[in-house]
Amino acid sequence: MAELQPIEAALAALLEDVAPLPTEVVSCSQAAGRVLSEPVLARLDVPPFDNSAMDGYALHHGDAGQTLPITQRVAAGSGVQPLSPASCARIFTGGELPPGADCVVMQERVEKKDGLAVIPADIPAGDNVRRRGRDVRAGAPLLDAGIHLDAAALGHLAGQGITEVAVRRRPRVALLSTGDEIVDPGQPLAPGQIYNSNRPMLRQLLERFGAEVVLVASVPDDPEGTRATLSRAAQGADVVVSTGGVSVGEEDHVRAALESIGRLDLWRLAIRPGKPLALGRLPGKGGRPVRFVGLPGNPVSCFVGAWLFLRPLMGALLGCPALAELPTLSARADFATSTGPRRHYMRVALEFSEQGIVASAFRDQNSGVLSSCVGADALAVIPEQSHIARGDALDCLWLRVG
Ligand SMILES: Nc1nc2c(c(=O)[nH]1)N[C@H]1C(S)=C(S)[C@@H](COP(=O)(O)OP(=O)(O)OC[C@H]3O[C@@H](n4cnc5c(N)ncnc54)[C@H](O)[C@@H]3O)O[C@H]1N2
Numbered sequence: 001m002a003e004l005q006p007i008e009a010a011l012a013a014l015l016e017d018v019a020p021l022p023t024e025v026v027s028c029s030q031a032a033g034r035v036l037s038e039p040v041l042a043r044l045d046v047p048p049f050d051n052s053a054m055d056g057y058a059l060h061h062g063d064a065g066q067t068l069p070i071t072q073r074v075a076a077g078s079g080v081q082p083l084s085p086a087s088c089a090r091i092f093t094g095g096e097l098p099p100g101a102d103c104v105v106m107q108e109r110v111e112k113k114d115g116l117a118v119i120p121a122d123i124p125a126g127d128n129v130r131r132r133g134r135d136v137r138a139g140a141p142l143l144d145a146g147i148h149l150d151a152a153a154l155g156h157l158a159g160q161g162i163t164e165v166a167v168r169r170r171p172r173v174a175l176l177s178t179g180d181e182i183v184d185p186g187q188p189l190a191p192g193q194i195y196n197s198n199r200p201m202l203r204q205l206l207e208r209f210g211a212e213v214v215l216v217a218s219v220p221d222d223p224e225g226t227r228a229t230l231s232r233a234a235q236g237a238d239v240v241v242s243t244g245g246v247s248v249g250e251e252d253h254v255r256a257a258l259e260s261i262g263r264l265d266l267w268r269l270a271i272r273p274g275k276p277l278a279l280g281r282l283p284g285k286g287g288r289p290v291r292f293v294g295l296p297g298n299p300v301s302c303f304v305g306a307w308l309f310l311r312p313l314m315g316a317l318l319g320c321p322a323l324a325e326l327p328t329l330s331a332r333a334d335f336a337t338s339t340g341p342r343r344h345y346m347r348v349a350l351e352f353s354e355q356g357i358v359a360s361a362f363r364d365q366n367s368g369v370l371s372s373c374v375g376a377d378a379l380a381v382i383p384e385q386s387h388i389a390r391g392d393a394l395d396c397l398w399l400r401v402g
């Protein structure tokens with residue numbers, strides 16, 4: 001029986017020689033959640049002209065403290081004239097500053113008298129003015145390659161009038177379920193059967209990690225059927241993920257199939273849950289090696305395995321460092337626990353309080369108990385051969401994307 005491998009060795013084996021996928025150009029309206037493959041430079045200054053940050057009056061700061069005629073009205077989007085000397089302009093938020101004006105007084109501070117504006121004294125130059133190029137300078141870097149196009153990034157692109165961007169092609173994933181006892185929701189359950197929890201859970205996680213699930217299939221519990229399904233799945237995919245069938249039982253055919261048609265890189269990890277996880281490669285189209293991740297069947301092992309392995313793999317394929325690394329934070333345990341030779345990834349809820357962050361463990365941490373993942377905020381990492389007392393500091397892998 002193979003020795004239990006450390007997770008670091010497994011990640012190194014999984015990510016060895018993984019290169020980012022090719023680029024494709026997509027419309028910005030379709031680019032949400034995609035990963036930028038090339039840096040974007042700013043085309044325009046933002047804002048493109050000096051403008052008012054307030055509804056009020058624009059003037060030259062040297063005229064502050066005087067009562068001034070109002071010689072023009074500037075709404076956002078309207079044209080401007082040079083400001084007549086010793087006068088002010090009625091101006092609204094976003095309105096272009098007239099040449100000759102260098103500050104804006106908000107209207108609450110201005111009294112109107114006989115159609116003139118009584119301006120308070122000591123208004124510094126630049127007050128309430130949003131300078132041209134304050135946010136972005138034309139030609140400067142706007143967005144770096146490898147970032148996730150989130151809401152703010154999409155807004156930033158639109159602010160430049162940009163309509164298309166170069167992004168990484170989504171990793172194509174084939175998602176296989178093993179187990180003759182596994183039935184899709186919507187079908188009746190025969191005795192001994194259970195519904196397929198792993199498929200929708202992994203599909204959603206993979207999509208959150210930026211992948212496109214191009215095939216879902218069930219693998220028959222026999223050696224020939226397993227080899228045929230794995231082979232077929234590798235043809236149209238960058239990654240094949242399977243669930244179940246990687247342990248030592250007589251019905252566990254995945255590892256043997258992998259060894260016969262592809263290559264087993266590593267099997268059995270010193271982690272809990274997820275011990276029988278298998279990593280390897282399958283021959284894809286034209287013999288191209290396709291990564292294979294064989295997750296154990298227990299739903300919690302799949303959930304944890306997806307965060308620990310599928311997320312970094314998608315991050316590497318997408319050239320996205322923020323996805324490749326799970327954000328870590330430190331929290332105080334509100335429980336006690338001990339580990340043996342396997343590092344334990346406990347599902348915890350986090351409470352952010354004035355005293356710091358507190359991690360509460362879900363009551364039943366068995367790898368078949370999926371309710372321990374519902375609403376989990378983080379995986380608390382309990383090192384192998386350790387004892388954790390209530391109040392000890394824990395490293396927690398935060399289950400959030402972006
Ligand atoms: N003699 C040993 N038995 C087991 C060992 C061991 O070291 N020696 N390891 C145990 C551990 S730890 C795990 S984890 C499981 C994983 O085994 P498999 O990957 O072969 O998974 P299966 O046996 O196919 O399934 C395990 C469990 O999960 C249920 N399952 C499978 N697929 C789904 C699905 N899509 N949705 C919901 N539930 C699913 C399946 O019915 C089983 O109950 O092996 C232990 N055994």
Ligand code: MOO
Binds near residue numbers: 275276296298367368
């Ligand atoms: O390694 Mo298994 O995933 O604990 O049940």
